[in-house]
Amino acid sequence: xxxxxxxxxxxxxxxxxxxxxxxxxxxxxxxxxxxxxxxxxxxxxxxxxxxxxxxxxxxxxxxxxxxxxxxxxxxxxxxxxxxxxxxxxxxxxxxxxxxxxxxxxxxxxxxxxxxxxxxxxxxxxxxxxxxxxxxxxxxxxxxxxxxxxxxxxxxxxxxxxxxxxxxxxxxxxxxxx
Numbered sequence: 060x061x062x063x064x065x066x067x068x069x070x071x072x073x074x075x076x077x078x079x080x081x082x083x084x085x086x087x088x089x090x091x092x093x094x095x096x097x098x099x100x101x102x103x104x105x106x107x108x109x110x111x112x113x114x115x116x117x118x119x120x121x122x123x124x125x126x127x128x129x130x131x132x133x134x135x136x137x138x139x140x141x142x143x144x145x146x147x148x149x150x151x152x153x154x155x156x157x158x159x160x161x162x163x164x165x166x167x168x169x170x171x172x173x174x175x176x177x178x179x180x181x182x183x184x185x186x187x188x189x190x191x192x193x194x195x196x197x198x199x200x201x202x203x204x205x206x207x208x209x210x211x212x213x214x215x216x217x218x219x220x221x222x223x224x225x226x227x228x229x230x231x232x233x234x235x236x
Contacts, residue, residue, distance in 0.1 A: 067137065069229075070130055070137065070192060071192070071225060074219060077224050077225050078117065079226055080113060080115045080117070080224050080225075081226060082112075082193070082226030082228050084109050084228055085109075085155075086110045086155055087228055087230040090230070091231065092232060093191065097109050097179050097180060098181060098234075099172070100179075101181050102180070102234045106177065107159075108127075108153070108156060109193070110154055110155040111153045111193065111195065111228075112152040112153075113152075113226050114151060116224055116226070117197055117223045119199065119223065120197040120198065120199075121198055121201045122201045122203075123148065123150065123195055123196060123197060124195075124196040124198065124203065124218060126143070126193070126211070126215075127140040127142075127177070127191055129182070129192075130192065131182070131190055132182070139171045140170055140172075140178045140179065141167065141176070141177045142170065143158070143162065143167050144166055144167070144205060145164060145166065145202045146162070159177060164202075167207070168205070168207055168208070168209045168210065168211060168214055169208070169210070169211075182232060183234070185236035186234070187233065188231040188233040189231060190230075190231055191229065191230055191232060193227065194226065195225070195226045196225050197222065197223045197226075198218075198223065199221050203221060
């Protein structure tokens with residue numbers, strides 16, 4: 060059963076415009092379906108975060124935040140899969156599986172599964188392909204003033220005031236009926 064509803068806007072189209080930089084991945088690609096490796100266990104996936112690498116961000120960048128958001132989730136507010144906060148400016152790559160690992164002083168806030176760390180794609184079976192917006196936000200501060208118990212929305216609110224530039228990859232995922 061496909062849920063009939065309009066396609067949600069890209070969340071970053073609703074925010075003030077910022078410059079962009081390069082975001083690449085060996086694992087996920089813009090507009091292409093992701094492998095089950097990066098899907099949640101509830102739909103038979105391995106729940107492993109993809110490899111990501113970024114470059115050409117503004118020279119004044121002092122830190123990064125990495126997020127993954129599904130704007131197509133049938134919730135009215137999308138679904139946050141991953142919010143990794145306070146990566147130092149010296150980190151420009153995350154290995155496959157980094158969403159479950161120790162990242163020094165960086166931390167993840169609770170995703171919409173209610174868990175710390177990466178939570179893979181899990182659209183309703185039979186629904187149209189969902190977009191998974193992986194974004195790296197270059198910050199004008201070393202650290203956002205948030206704690207691990209912050210909500211993804213609160214992190215996003217703080218990002219609105221500290222994002223110099225943003226790089227995005229938008230793969231898709233679908234669970235067939």
